[in-house]
Amino acid sequence: MKRSMDADLEVLLADGRVCVDSVVLRLASPVFKAMLSTDMTESREWKISLPDKTVEAFQLLYDLLLPATAKEITPKMAETIAPLAKEYCVDGLLTKCDSVLCDQISRFDASDALNVGEKFAFAKRYGLNRMIAAALDFVVLNRTPGTLFLHPEAFHAMEDCDLSYKVPSLKQCFTLSQVLHRMLTFSSHYIGGDSYMTYMTGYPEARGWFEAISDKKGQGGFYRHFLGRGPLRQKEFAQRALMCYLNFMASDGNEQARREKYVLCDLGEIFRDWQACTDSAYLRYKDLDDKIDLLEGFPDHRPNSFLST
Numbered sequence: 001m002k003r004s005m006d007a008d009l010e011v012l013l014a015d016g017r018v019c020v021d022s023v024v025l026r027l028a029s030p031v032f033k034a035m036l037s038t039d040m041t042e043s044r045e046w047k048i049s050l051p052d053k054t055v056e057a058f059q060l061l062y063d064l065l066l067p068a069t070a071k072e073i074t075p076k077m078a079e080t081i082a083p084l085a086k087e088y089c090v091d092g093l094l095t096k097c098d099s100v101l102c103d104q105i106s107r108f109d110a111s112d113a114l115n116v117g118e119k120f121a122f123a124k125r126y127g128l129n130r131m132i133a134a135a136l137d138f139v140v141l142n143r144t145p146g147t148l149f150l151h152p153e154a155f156h157a158m159e160d161c162d163l164s165y166k167v168p169s170l171k172q173c174f175t176l177s178q179v180l181h182r183m184l185t186f187s188s189h190y191i192g193g194d195s196y197m198t199y200m201t202g203y204p205e206a207r208g209w210f211e212a213i214s215d216k217k218g219q220g221g222f223y224r225h226f227l228g229r230g231p232l233r234q235k236e237f238a239q240r241a242l243m244c245y246l247n248f249m250a251s252d253g254n255e256q257a258r259r260e261k262y263v264l265c266d267l268g269e270i271f272r273d274w275q276a277c278t279d280s281a282y283l284r285y286k287d288l289d290d291k292i293d294l295l296e297g298f299p300d301h302r303p304n305s306f307l308s309t
Contacts, residue, residue, distance in 0.1 A: 009036070010047045016055040020062050022046070028065040029088040057084060064093055073097065075104040079122065086126045098128040105134035113144045117151030124157035133165065140167045140174050143183070146246075148176075149239045158235050180238055181228035184245050184267065185210050213263040227267060231274040240270050 007019035025032035035048055050058065061084045063071055073081070078097035085094035105119055116138050123131035139147050148154045148162075163180075166173040186209075231237035244266040251258050 008046060011058060012049040013053050013055050013058055014051055018055060018059055024065050029090050031088040073100050075100055082126045098130045101128060102130040102134040105138055108138060110142045113147045117147045117154035120148060121153035121157045136162060136165045136176060137167050140176055140179050143179055145176060145180055145242055149242050160234050163233050163238060177228055177232040180232050180242060184241055209259060210263060213260055227271060231270055237270055237274050241267060
């Protein structure tokens with residue numbers, strides 16, 4: 001048993017017990033304040049039971065709640081403390097954990113992409129908004145959408161709004177959906193394009209082939225510009241599109257045939273499925289899309305329907 005100098009409360013934990021000052025807990029947490037109210041049996045016995053918490057984690061939480069503490073929070077400590085701070089509504093401590101973990105991600109490089117997916121899922125679970133933003137910044141700046149889409153926990157935690165999060169450190173403030181759009185369409189003027197293809201495959205793709213195929217009449221093609229107007233802003237469709245891209249990159253065979261299949265069949269099917277399942281799709285996205293067009297320099301050249309036939 002560990003005992004604080006002014007301990008008046010015994011806390012029973014999964015692997016032991018500690019004695020602490022109840023005033024510290026009351027002042028720091030509204031949850032503990034309610035737990036220690038005079039009308040509760042546990043408070044009359046000056047004892048509370050937290051059977052799912054360990055002595056190490058609770059003692060660390062308590063030490064950081066002490067008014068005169070000089071203990072610095074490390075990333076490892078923050079990952080231990082954040083769930084407790086969230087559960088017991090210790091907002092100030094949760095904010096400190098968020099800041100520490102955000103700084104950790106900001107120091108990552110592309111080789112840490114696998115870790116970022118796990119960090120993103122953790123941040124979503126405990127509402128660490130700065131950490132979420134840092135993870136999204138990382139994905140956009142390093143052009144690694146697979147970090148989130150191919151990580152089961154990260155993908156489950158992802159929301160559609162995350163695809164529209166703007167990275168403030170870039171001059172044009174790219175979003176994750178825009179990065180996907182540039183990758184999928186091999187645009188040579190934005191993130192991705194020839195330089196990205198050279199990085200991925202060792203050689204650049206010829207410019208313009210995606211646009212030429214997608215704008216063909218009578219083959220069910222859709223305009224390149226419209227892919228990012230809806231499907232890539234919803235995570236299920238965005239994940240499907242990324243998988244089509246990866247399959248295309250890994251496939252062999254006649255170059256023109258596989259290109260046409262990728263544009264007209266694979267991505268076209270995603271677009272049609274999105275259009276079919278979204279009520280009033282055009283009106284739903286129209287105002288937002290017009291604003292994005294102005295920011296990106298795209299003309300509004302939409303036809304009467306999304307899909308050319």
